[in-house]
Amino acid sequence: MKDMAELIDGKQIAKTLRAKVKEQATYLSEQGVTPGLAVILVGDDPASQIYVRNKERAAEKAGVQAQTIRYDATITEAELLQKVATLNADPAIDAILVQSPLPEHINEQHLQEAITPEKDVDGFHPENVGKLFANRHEYFPIANTPRGVMTMLQHEQVDLYGKTAVVIGRSILVGKPMFSLLEAADASVSLLHRHTPDDVRHTMLQQADVIVVAAGVPKLITANDVKPGAVVIDVGINRMEDGHLEGDVDFEAVEPIASKITPVPGGVGPMTIATLLETTVELAARHHDVELEAGWQNI
Numbered sequence: 001m002k003d004m005a006e007l008i009d010g011k012q013i014a015k016t017l018r019a020k021v022k023e024q025a026t027y028l029s030e031q032g033v034t035p036g037l038a039v040i041l042v043g044d045d046p047a048s049q050i051y052v053r054n055k056e057r058a059a060e061k062a063g064v065q066a067q068t069i070r071y072d073a074t075i076t077e078a079e080l081l082q083k084v085a086t087l088n089a090d091p092a093i094d095a096i097l098v099q100s101p102l103p104e105h106i107n108e109q110h111l112q113e114a115i116t117p118e119k120d121v122d123g124f125h126p127e128n129v130g131k132l133f134a135n136r137h138e139y140f141p142i143a144n145t146p147r148g149v150m151t152m153l154q155h156e157q158v159d160l161y162g163k164t165a166v167v168i169g170r171s172i173l174v175g176k177p178m179f180s181l182l183e184a185a186d187a188s189v190s191l192l193h194r195h196t197p198d199d200v201r202h203t204m205l206q207q208a209d210v211i212v213v214a215a216g217v218p219k220l221i222t223a224n225d226v227k228p229g230a231v232v233i234d235v236g237i238n239r240m241e242d243g244h245l246e247g248d249v250d251f252e253a254v255e256p257i258a259s260k261i262t263p264v265p266g267g268v269g270p271m272t273i274a275t276l277l278e279t280t281v282e283l284a285a286r287h288h289d290v291e292l293e294a295g296w297q298n299i
């Protein structure tokens, strides 16, 4: 029988991280601090409804006070910006996020820039993106999905030093921050995207020790793309016509070749929400000048 890759169990790692967050939230509450998270949800995108509901539930269990502000898809950008300004000034709120995607008529970048960098729990503000890119040695929030991927790699004791990594997808949500985080961990990183020719992608993937794919293309990565022993992280969540979820990796084909692989569902997805709570607790501690134990989130 062929060796199968070890499964990276994101659900389990996220559970462990959420328990750590709860410990810190309890410590904060002993200091009179309740971490406050505000989520802005616009429109009725069915997936966003589920993700936001899951955020509310996870927050409540972890001792984070979450509030969702829901708007019809017809709301204007000016009204949203006004709400963000109110939340920026609200001392009960430590963390603000605007659920993505937004309706066409709203410029997502305007909202990303409106959230004060100190409450920017998604790490999308240009100031926080810039600090990440510049490898600044100070605290700042980092996008939760790529940060969650780094937690998974650390949990799995994947040593990135001197390794070759390929990231597919260049969004502000995943690809760009993922590039910076892997580079900061001393991997040699290539960032590929939809305009990378297929043969170039194939050649580069075959050299990669670590692959992170966030392309939104079901089963884009297949067996002959992957070097034996590579670590494969699948950020893709594609809802197929019959309702089942498919990643960007052809899991059955790649599992016998990779050394470690994330499933979909149950891989990166759950880490996004656990990491959101991790970042919220960190921001609350900073706003209230409470020192949390260094490295509390190491799992």
Ligand SMILES: Nc1nc2c(c(=O)[nH]1)N[C@@H](CN(C=O)c1ccc(C(=O)N[C@@H](CCC(=O)O)C(=O)O)cc1)CN2
Residues within 6 Å of the ligand: 047, 050, 051, 097, 098, 099, 100, 101, 122, 144, 145, 173, 237, 245, 264, 265, 266, 267, 268, 269, 270, 271, 272, 273
């Ligand atoms: N402002 C933001 N918007 C969006 C983000 C984000 O980080 N900030 N990420 C995604 C959506 N997302 C959280 O917001 C998210 C996506 C997926 C999951 C998850 O647990 N997925 C499950 C499958 C769930 C399903 O059945 O669909 C899994 O992969 O196991 C959690 C959060 C886009 N928007």
Ligand SMILES: [Mg+2]
Residues within 6 Å of the ligand: 033, 034, 035, 036, 091, 092, 093, 094, 284
């Ligand atoms: Mg508070």
